[in-house]
Amino acid sequence: MTRRRADRASLGSALLWLGPALLLIGGVVVLPAVELVRASLSRFSITGLRLGDAGTRNYTAVLQHPMLGTVVLNTVIWVVAVVALTVVISLGVAQFLTKDFWGRTVVRWAVIVPWAASLVITAKTFVMIYDYYYGTLNLLLGAVGLGPVDFLGSDAWIMASMVLVGVFVSIPFTSYVFVAGLNATPVEVYEAARVDGAGPFQTWWRITLPLLRPALLVAVVLNIINVFNSFPIIYVLNDRNPGFGHDTTITFMYKLAFKSAEKDVGMSAAAGVFNVLLILVVVVVYLRFTRWREESA
Amino acid sequence: MVRAHRSLALTAAIASVAALGLTACSGGAGSSSAGGGAGDGSGKKVTRIKLVAAEYSKDHTAAFWKQFAEKYKQKTGIDLDVQVVSWDTIDQTSSTMLQNNNAPDILNLNAYASYAKDGLLYNGDEVLPASAKSDILDAFDKSGTYNGKLYGFPDLSSARAFFYNKALFSKAGIAAPPKTWSELEADAKRISALGDGSIGYALPLGPEESQGEFSMWLFNNNGSWKKDGKWTINSPENVKTLSFLKKLTDEKVTQNNPGKTNRADAFNLFASGKVGMVVGFSPLAAQLDKAGTVQYGVAPMPTQASEPQTFGVTDYLMAFKKPGNQEAVKAFYDLYYQKDQVNQFIKAEGFLPVTRSGLDFFKDDAKLKVYLDTLPNAHLTPTDDPTWDKVKLAVQQNLGAAVSPGGDPQKVLDTLQEQAGNGS
Numbered sequence: 001m002t003r004r005r006a007d008r009a010s011l012g013s014a015l016l017w018l019g020p021a022l023l024l025i026g027g028v029v030v031l032p033a034v035e036l037v038r039a040s041l042s043r044f045s046i047t048g049l050r051l052g053d054a055g056t057r058n059y060t061a062v063l064q065h066p067m068l069g070t071v072v073l074n075t076v077i078w079v080v081a082v083v084a085l086t087v088v089i090s091l092g093v094a095q096f097l098t099k100d101f102w103g104r105t106v107v108r109w110a111v112i113v114p115w116a117a118s119l120v121i122t123a124k125t126f127v128m129i130y131d132y133y134y135g136t137l138n139l140l141l142g143a144v145g146l147g148p149v150d151f152l153g154s155d156a157w158i159m160a161s162m163v164l165v166g167v168f169v170s171i172p173f174t175s176y177v178f179v180a181g182l183n184a185t186p187v188e189v190y191e192a193a194r195v196d197g198a199g200p201f202q203t204w205w206r207i208t209l210p211l212l213r214p215a216l217l218v219a220v221v222l223n224i225i226n227v228f229n230s231f232p233i234i235y236v237l238n239d240r241n242p243g244f245g246h247d248t249t250i251t252f253m254y255k256l257a258f259k260s261a262e263k264d265v266g267m268s269a270a271a272g273v274f275n276v277l278l279i280l281v282v283v284v285v286y287l288r289f290t291r292w293r294e295e296s297a
Numbered sequence: 298m299v300r301a302h303r304s305l306a307l308t309a310a311i312a313s314v315a316a317l318g319l320t321a322c323s324g325g326a327g328s329s330s331a332g333g334g335a336g337d338g339s340g341k342k343v344t345r346i347k348l349v350a351a352e353y354s355k356d357h358t359a360a361f362w363k364q365f366a367e368k369y370k371q372k373t374g375i376d377l378d379v380q381v382v383s384w385d386t387i388d389q390t391s392s393t394m395l396q397n398n399n400a401p402d403i404l405n406l407n408a409y410a411s412y413a414k415d416g417l418l419y420n421g422d423e424v425l426p427a428s429a430k431s432d433i434l435d436a437f438d439k440s441g442t443y444n445g446k447l448y449g450f451p452d453l454s455s456a457r458a459f460f461y462n463k464a465l466f467s468k469a470g471i472a473a474p475p476k477t478w479s480e481l482e483a484d485a486k487r488i489s490a491l492g493d494g495s496i497g498y499a500l501p502l503g504p505e506e507s508q509g510e511f512s513m514w515l516f517n518n519n520g521s522w523k524k525d526g527k528w529t530i531n532s533p534e535n536v537k538t539l540s541f542l543k544k545l546t547d548e549k550v551t552q553n554n555p556g557k558t559n560r561a562d563a564f565n566l567f568a569s570g571k572v573g574m575v576v577g578f579s580p581l582a583a584q585l586d587k588a589g590t591v592q593y594g595v596a597p598m599p600t601q602a603s604e605p606q607t608f609g610v611t612d613y614l615m616a617f618k619k620p621g622n623q624e625a626v627k628a629f630y631d632l633y634y635q636k637d638q639v640n641q642f643i644k645a646e647g648f649l650p651v652t653r654s655g656l657d658f659f660k661d662d663a664k665l666k667v668y669l670d671t672l673p674n675a676h677l678t679p680t681d682d683p684t685w686d687k688v689k690l691a692v693q694q695n696l697g698a699a700v701s702p703g704g705d706p707q708k709v710l711d712t713l714q715e716q717a718g719n720g721s
């Protein structure tokens with residue numbers, strides 16, 4: 001009897017515990033996804049009014065968009081550059097943060113700040129730094145006799161300017177993942193390495209880096225997703241550039257819906273579906289690739 | 298027993314989740330069919346309507362609508378929910394609301410024709426008191442009329458004028474503001490030659506508002522966006538106009554990169570005292586007066602036409618057909634177009650009137666004289682054509698390319714003309 005009662009209670013309480021999460025997943029993940037697909041299959045007026053079914057017209061419109069190639073290339077450059085630079089710099093920052101030095105707590109807090117600040121605010125701050133006429137960066141360049149650089153308007157500079165901000169805001173999280181990874185590596189291994197006469201570089205290459213592999217994997221995957229989906233930095237810094245010349249797939253999707261001559265919610269939704277598929281494929285491929293490396297090692 | 302109970306509970310759980318999912322779906326499923334109820338006034342009357350208003354300024358917009366809502370409630374007993382939205386996001390807000398079949402009763406925007414085309418709006422005969430309709434200035438009545446009926450009810454207006462920096466003018470030895478384009482070009486060169494970061498003419502052709510800047514120029518070269526029902530974007534006059542702007546850019550008498558400069562940036566440059574000339578409007582004057590650092594003059598636009606032309610802009614308050622809201626909407630307009638309401642709003646925001654009685658209300662304001670004189674004859678963009686709503690966006694996203702290095706005004710305007718032709 002008692003056992004039965006326990007069974008029933010556990011089921012009820014399981015539902016009680018799981019219910020909110022299920023509702024949340026349903027409301028925040030499943031429902032919007034369903035709506036996105038529905039919207040992508042619909043024909044919309046410029047006002048946002050649904051006019052009827054579109055079939056696959058929105059998808060072909062996205063695929064045939066004259067700027068799609070540029071936008072995809074921008075996205076690849078953006079994601080690869082930001083993630084690669086972030087990981088490399090964060091490895092150094094993490095090494096530094098795990099060292100014992102005076103004022104380490106303050107430095108650790110300082111590293112978190114860019115993470116805690118709103119991305120839009122950070123982006124607007126960088127607009128002020130980069131501005132051609134008033135930007136602090138150009139004031140500094142002017143002081144040492146270098147002409148002003150149009151960081152946000154020049155086709156040659158804008159991507160690099162955006163990547164720098166992207167790296168700046170990605171470093172905190174990534175560094176802390178590496179700090180956690182470094183703290184988890186056993187001290188004995190290093191002692192053994194020292195006894196065996198390994199130099200600092202050899203120790204890092206042969207011991208630290210391999211032991212950091214799980215942390216690296218997490219950091220890279222999360223950063224790829226995060227950076228790929230990053231909207232505010234590109235939207236704010238690229239604000240004065242007309243057209244799609246420096247957009248990634250995320251801002252492309254937004255402009256299709258609200259800012260460009262297309263102004264088509266359905267087409268934007270189709271671009272959104274492509275975005276989700278793209279990031280899924282990238283992450284799966286990355287995970288496969290790293291597992292293959294693990295097995296062959 | 299246990300098994301039965303378990304499956305029962307599980308079924309119940311699945312059913313409830315499914316049900317929740319379904320209700321949520323039907324809640325968000327406005328997209329399933331065209332919105333816009335009958336709006337014939339029959340059936341239940343609403344006791345609450347919603348206004349989505351554009352934010353003209355942080356200081357005044359919300360405050361005005363708050364007192365308006367109180368008066369409206371007092372007069373009609375109907376609640377007015379006000380949502381003030383920034384210009385950056387109002388397109389997105391309104392589009393999302395319509396997508397979810399959740400249109401506001403009244404929407405304040407710079408476009409209306411597409412909404413009228415979709416059959417979503419009340420026209421003037423249905424909701425505008427006759428006294429208010431006859432008070433609206435002809436130019437705005439015309440621009441608010443789609444298919445022979447007034448759908449876009451103007452809330453306020455602005456007109457552009459030519460601003461010049463008196464200190465820079467006297468430093469460069471220029472006695473009076475330029476009257477023709479060649480005078481403007483010569484003056485711009487002299488100001489740029491002053492060095493020290495001086496800029497002759499600030500030319501914003503970036504995505505924010507390039508259609509406005511270009512309008513001011515093309516109207517002063519006898520050009521137009523649309524004439525006798527046909528798009529004239531790539532007319533010879535307009536190509537000449539854009540080529541002239543490219544010439545100014547190439548001669549480096551403008552600020553850096555005009556094709557990627559937004560209006561706000563150009564105004565800020567003028568307010569910093571570096572710029573000799575810019576096309577501004579009354580809110581810029583208010584900004585300059587408040588800062589008090591730049592000695593500026595306001596003059597008619599230098600022109601190639603027989604006399605200076607001005608470009609006017611008006612925004613609209615449009616009303617969505619929803620069951621039972623017609624009376625409430627009518628009462629809204631009745632109150633809004635009362636002389637003290639509409640003009641109090643316009644005065645606080647620093648814009649220009651949209652009614653005949655408004656012209657009278659502001660006539661003693663010396664600062665506004667230069668705008669008010671030209672307002673009744675102002676040229677407007679073809680907001681009465683739903684195609685313009687897309688053409689405007691295409692212009693914003695493409696015009697700047699014409700003045701960038703290697704840009705081709707003819708080609709850019711040809712493309713825009715083609716897009717406009719396809720859009721209708």
